[in-house]
Amino acid sequence: MDIDHIDRQILSILMHDANRPYTDIAKEIHVSGGTVHVRMRKLKESLGIVTGSHLTINHSKLGYDITAFLGIYLNQSSLYEEVSEKLKLIPEVVGAHYTTGNYSIFAKIICKDTNHLRDVLHDKIQKIDGIQRTETFISLDESINRPIDILSENP
Numbered sequence: 001m002d003i004d005h006i007d008r009q010i011l012s013i014l015m016h017d018a019n020r021p022y023t024d025i026a027k028e029i030h031v032s033g034g035t036v037h038v039r040m041r042k043l044k045e046s047l048g049i050v051t052g053s054h055l056t057i058n059h060s061k062l063g064y065d066i067t068a069f070l071g072i073y074l075n076q077s078s079l080y081e082e083v084s085e086k087l088k089l090i091p092e093v094v095g096a097h098y099t100t101g102n103y104s105i106f107a108k109i110i111c112k113d114t115n116h117l118r119d120v121l122h123d124k125i126q127k128i129d130g131i132q133r134t135e136t137f138i139s140l141d142e143s144i145n146r147p148i149d150i151l152s153e154n155p
Helices: 005-016 022-029 033-046 077-088 114-125
Strands: 066-074 093-098 105-111 131-138
Touching: 005 022, 005 033, 022 033, 066 077, 066 114, 077 093, 077 105, 105 114, 114 131
Parallel strands: none
Antiparallel strands: 066 105, 066 131, 093 105
16 A cells, blocks of 8 residues: 555544644645645545545434444354345444454444333344344443544554
């Protein structure tokens, strides 16, 4: 991969604030605004390193007070793709990972309250063919949510 320290600086700044204007970034790292723009286009289009941007939302302020993690046991690991496609159809499932260890899939779910969580588990997730059983973990607090520090790595 053909990225240098300037690319890493640009990425690091945008990982902390995706709304930061390219001109501000250019001033901070002592390059032109055009350089930042060209490099970002390369990081998106040619290299596929940047695949989008997102907003960080305080879900509880919108009435979603429960974040839960769900360990999903599959009847067979070969059902991963099929089950994942069905999980994508459930709006409360905001993330899912194919994992090693006890669970085949580890999913993140956001719900309004425990009743909503129970309904999602009972009426949606546990009815998916191929899911043997689930184990639910309710998050009490998120103490860390940050991007990886790509500047301290050796390229």
